[in-house]
Amino acid sequence: MTTLVAHTGYFTGRQLRALARQPAFVVIMLIQPMIWLLLFGQLFKRVVELPGFVSGSYVDFLTPGVVVMTVLFSSGWSGMGFIEDMDRGVMDRLLSSPAQRGAMMASSVANQAVTIAIQSLVIVLVGWAMGARFDGGVLGILVMLVAAVLLAASFASLSNGMALLVRTRESLIGFSTMLTLPLSFLSSAMMAKEAMPDWIRDVSAYSPVDWAVVAMREALSADPDWGAVLGRLGGLLAVALVTGWIATRAFRTYQRSL
Amino acid sequence: MNVPTGRTHPGVAPSGARVEPAIAAADLVKKYGEVTALNGLSFAVAPGTVFGLLGPNGAGKSTTIKILTTLSRPTSGGATVAGIDVLRRPDAVRRAIGVVTQRASTDPQATGGENLLLAGRIYGMRGRDVKARAAELLERFGLTEAADRVVRTYSGGMQRKLDVAMGLVHRPSVLFLDEPTTGLDPQARAEMWAEISRLARHEEMTILLTTHYLEEADHLADRLAIVDKGMIVAEGSPDQLKSELRGDAVVADLAADADPALARTAIERLGGTRDITVEGRSVRTRVDNGAAAVPAVLAALESAGLAALSITVARPSLDDVYLRHAGRTFAAAEGGEAR
Numbered sequence: 001m002t003t004l005v006a007h008t009g010y011f012t013g014r015q016l017r018a019l020a021r022q023p024a025f026v027v028i029m030l031i032q033p034m035i036w037l038l039l040f041g042q043l044f045k046r047v048v049e050l051p052g053f054v055s056g057s058y059v060d061f062l063t064p065g066v067v068v069m070t071v072l073f074s075s076g077w078s079g080m081g082f083i084e085d086m087d088r089g090v091m092d093r094l095l096s097s098p099a100q101r102g103a104m105m106a107s108s109v110a111n112q113a114v115t116i117a118i119q120s121l122v123i124v125l126v127g128w129a130m131g132a133r134f135d136g137g138v139l140g141i142l143v144m145l146v147a148a149v150l151l152a153a154s155f156a157s158l159s160n161g162m163a164l165l166v167r168t169r170e171s172l173i174g175f176s177t178m179l180t181l182p183l184s185f186l187s188s189a190m191m192a193k194e195a196m197p198d199w200i201r202d203v204s205a206y207s208p209v210d211w212a213v214v215a216m217r218e219a220l221s222a223d224p225d226w227g228a229v230l231g232r233l234g235g236l237l238a239v240a241l242v243t244g245w246i247a248t249r250a251f252r253t254y255q256r257s258l
Numbered sequence: 259m260n261v262p263t264g265r266t267h268p269g270v271a272p273s274g275a276r277v278e279p280a281i282a283a284a285d286l287v288k289k290y291g292e293v294t295a296l297n298g299l300s301f302a303v304a305p306g307t308v309f310g311l312l313g314p315n316g317a318g319k320s321t322t323i324k325i326l327t328t329l330s331r332p333t334s335g336g337a338t339v340a341g342i343d344v345l346r347r348p349d350a351v352r353r354a355i356g357v358v359t360q361r362a363s364t365d366p367q368a369t370g371g372e373n374l375l376l377a378g379r380i381y382g383m384r385g386r387d388v389k390a391r392a393a394e395l396l397e398r399f400g401l402t403e404a405a406d407r408v409v410r411t412y413s414g415g416m417q418r419k420l421d422v423a424m425g426l427v428h429r430p431s432v433l434f435l436d437e438p439t440t441g442l443d444p445q446a447r448a449e450m451w452a453e454i455s456r457l458a459r460h461e462e463m464t465i466l467l468t469t470h471y472l473e474e475a476d477h478l479a480d481r482l483a484i485v486d487k488g489m490i491v492a493e494g495s496p497d498q499l500k501s502e503l504r505g506d507a508v509v510a511d512l513a514a515d516a517d518p519a520l521a522r523t524a525i526e527r528l529g530g531t532r533d534i535t536v537e538g539r540s541v542r543t544r545v546d547n548g549a550a551a552v553p554a555v556l557a558a559l560e561s562a563g564l565a566a567l568s569i570t571v572a573r574p575s576l577d578d579v580y581l582r583h584a585g586r587t588f589a590a591a592e593g594g595e596a597r
Contacts, residue, residue, distance in 0.1 A: 003382075010379050018367035021408065089363035093424075096327040096357045098349065099380045258330040 007100045011107030015081065016114060029115065033070045033123045037062065040190065041130060052194025063127035063134075064216035065189035067120045067148050068209060072184055074119065075112045075155035076176035079163025082108070086167060092258070101251045105160060105244055112156040113149040120148045135222035143219035143229060150236035151212040154243045161247030164254040183209045188217075208239045278341050280305040280432050280464035281326060286335040288321050288488075295321040296332065297488035303466060303481075305431075308458045310479030311468040312576065318488040319468035320360055323436045326466070327357045340432050353381065356430035360437045360468075362417045363424070366410040370401050370420050373409060374427055381428035388427075395423040399453075415446035422453065433457065435467045439474060447474075454478055472576040484583055491583040500574040505532070506548030507572045508555055512539045513565035524562040528554055548572070 019026065041059050048058045085091040094104060124134070124141055134140055162175050184190070186203055187210035193201050204210040211232035218224045279302040288296040296318045303309040311319045324330035326339055328348035337344045340354040364373050371392060378388035396402045399419040409417060418438070425433060438454065439447040455478060457463050469475050475482050476496045483493040492499055508531075512521055518536045525531050530551070531543040545551040548571035559566050 007380065010376055014365065014368060014372070014376055017372065018365070021367055088366065089359050089361040090365055092329055092359055093357060093363035094380070096329045096352060096355070097377075097380050098352045098382070255329060256331070258324055 003098075004100050004103050004106070007103030008106040008110065011099075011103055012110040012114075015107060015111040019111070019115070029074070029119060030122050032073075033066055033119050034126050036069065037066045037123060037126050037130065040066065044190065047191070047195075050192070050195045053192045057132060059127055059130045059132040060134075061192070061217075062190065063123060063132050064144060064213055064220065066127075067123050067144065067216065068151065068187070068189045068213050069180075069184050070119050070123065071116055071148050071152045071212070072155060072180040072209065074115060075152040076159050076180050078108055078112050078156035079159035079161075079172050079176075080169065081111075082160050082163040083167065083169055083172060086163075091254075095251070095255060101248050104251075105157065105248045108160050109153045109156045109240075109244065112152045116148050116152040117145050120145055134220045136220040136224060140220040140224070143233075144216040147212045147215045147219075147233060147236060150233065150240050151208060153240035154208060154236070157240070157243035157247040161243070161250040164247070164250040167254070167257070183207065186210075187213055189213050208236055211235050277304060279303055279338075280307075280341075281309070281337070281339050281466055283322065283326065283337040284335055286322065286325060286337065287333045288318075288325065288330070289333045295488055296325075296335075298335070299485070299488060299490055300335075301483050301490055301493060303464055305464050306458070306462045307480040308454070308465045308467060308478050310475040310482035311466065311485050312470070312472065312475040312479075312482050312580075313468075313485035314470055317485040319470075319485055320436055321488075322485075323357075323359075323434050323466070323468060327355060327434055328352055354431055356425035356428065356433045358421050358425040358433070358435045358438060360440065362421055364409045364412075364417055364420050367408060369406050369408050370396065370412070370416075371405040373420060374424060377424040378427040383428060391427055395427060399423050415442055418442055418446065418450070422450070426457070429461075430463070432464045432466070435465060437468055437470070439469070439471065451477060472580070476576050484580060486584040492579065496576065499579045500576065502579070505544045505546045506551075506574070507542055508545055508548050508551055508569065509540055509542045509572070510555060510559065510569045511567045512541065512559075513567050514539070516559075516564040516566075520562055521559060521564050524558045524564065525555060528558050531555075 037059075041062055044062070045058055047053065048061065053061065082091065085094070095101075124144075128134070136143070159172065159176060163172050166172055166175065186200060187207050188196070188204060189209070193204070196204070215229045215232040215236070218229045281301075281303040283302075284300050286296045286299045287294070299318065299322060301309070311322060313319055321330070325332050326337055326344060328344055328351050331345065339351050342350045342354060344351050364370075365376075368376070374392035374395060375388055378391055383391065393402075396405050399422070401416060401419060401423070404412065404416060409420065412420065418441070422435070422438065425435075435454065439450050442450060451474070454465065454467070458465055458480075467475075467478060479496060481493065481495050482499070483490045484499075485491070510521065510525075512518060516539075518539060518541055521541045522534055522536055525534055525541060525543055528551075531545055533542075533544040535542045543555075552569055552571060556566065556569060
């Protein structure tokens with residue numbers, strides 16, 4: 001267990017150092033969610049006039065939605081790091097060393113978590129500058145970060161597991177793009193539940209993406225229903241643990257192909 | 259198979275005492291669907307020696323290394339490394355071995371120093387211990403000045419050196435080197451050879467080396483096995499394998515006015531000369547002891563009134579050995595690929 005924690009620390013350090021050495025990527029990573037917030041905020045400005053929207057400002061409503069979309073789009077690419085390691089021979093060296101598989105998975109997830117936490121804070125700041133107000137205060141924002149990190153953990157694990165199975169960039173890109181947009185729109189990220197077609201509302205109730213959005217909006221509201229928030233956070237944690245475990249098992253499948 | 263050395267056991271030390279082999283592969287079979295990569299491959303390596311697996315690309319060398327380093331599992335058969343079963347206790351094997359894979363395995367986005375520190379820490383080395391070891395290896399491989407540069411900026415030779423340093427950082431008892439000098443320029447190759455020899459002599463490391471360079475196997479390996487189509491077709495020390503061909507080649511290049519046919523007759527009459535062939539103005543023969551035969555050959559030519567421009571003696575090469583056991587020349591087995 002201590003080895004698992006120590007290895008996770010070393011591998012996370014490796015990935016964060018690599019990230020810091022690509023300033024252009026860091027800048028893009030920070031600008032992209034700003035563009036979404038500005039663009040969607042303008043485009044759908046009058047959506048709040050639809051019956052069903054409780055919030056009076058679409059920017060208020062949209063901020064958690066953009067956080068969740070950013071999670072999907074960032075974490076869906078997580079597996080690219082694994083594929084790069086496979087191509088570079090780093091993966092095979094690690095797998096024939098005492099490196100813990102769980103730590104390889106956990107560090108990739110931790111790397112995503114750090115990225116997502118920073119991106120989310122930037123989104124909150126830009127949203128605030130655009131006039132969004134978060135009645136939930138600091139606690140609400142912290143809960144939003146937790147929900148974002150848990151969802152990122154699930155998606156990063158899914159992407160990493162897929163990377164170990166498909167082993168090529170093209171397949172992973174296809175898988176990631178196939179999932180992200182439908183999952184975004186099968187949730188209340190951009191549209192209030194009350195304004196959705198019934199079937200989408202029914203489907204979204206089972207989607208961890210929607211759990212994250214609902215938990216965030218609830219926590220950021222003036223009078224949060226903490227039971228609903230904790231229930232959804234618990235669900236997200238369970239999904240993150242299960243996907244992490246399954247993805248770690250995928251190392252075996254990868255090794256069978258060698 | 260009439261390989262006289264095939265039946266000796268490398269696990270038997272010169273004194274006759276039995277020594278546990280550092281690596282033992284027994285009847286390894288690996289199938290990828292319909293393709294059979296290994297077809298019953300067995301060998302044993304005595305501790306503290308350099309063992310070479312020699313064969314063309316696709317012979318099964320890398321598959322063997324993958325199984326012995328716990329990366330892949332055989333379809334059937336088994337193996338021990340450092341006395342540990344690779345199938346039952348892969349974790350223990352991983353702690354005992356160092357692996358330098360055929361392709362580079364360094365992290366291009368990290369510096370040379372960071373790569374080495376991470377490699378050491380994975381094996382449980384900590385604090386000052388791992389830092390001192392990393393500094394020592396950087397020094398030994400001439401990478402100290404490049405230690406703080408990201409590996410992406412390294413030359414191929416520097417990356418290869420870092421690869422080897424990373425395989426050594428935790429002082430493994432068994433080191434696997436898969437094609438350590440492929441793609442290196444002649445000078446970098448010579449440096450790598452010197453380093454491998456040093457490791458075997460002074461650090462008592464057992465080294466399993468794969469190569470498709472005949473001269474590399476000849477130069478570095480105490481014993482070697484020739485692998486062809488997933489099986490070992492010959493095994494022994496490089497000298498044993500070559501001595502099977504019985505004798506040295508003596509080649510006499512004749513002056514322009516000398517008749518090769520007469521030279522052939524003169525050499526034939528000498529006795530003890532075999533396999534005489536004439537190619538252009540060169541007469542080639544095989545004798546038991548090349549150095550001793552040279553004066554006699556020269557005298558025979560002189561008494562027949564024939565002048566030789568030069569006379570050369572060549573020990574049989576591993577190329578000859580390969581030709582004999584695999585039934586084709588090494589270059590042909592490589593499929594015309596430059597080597």
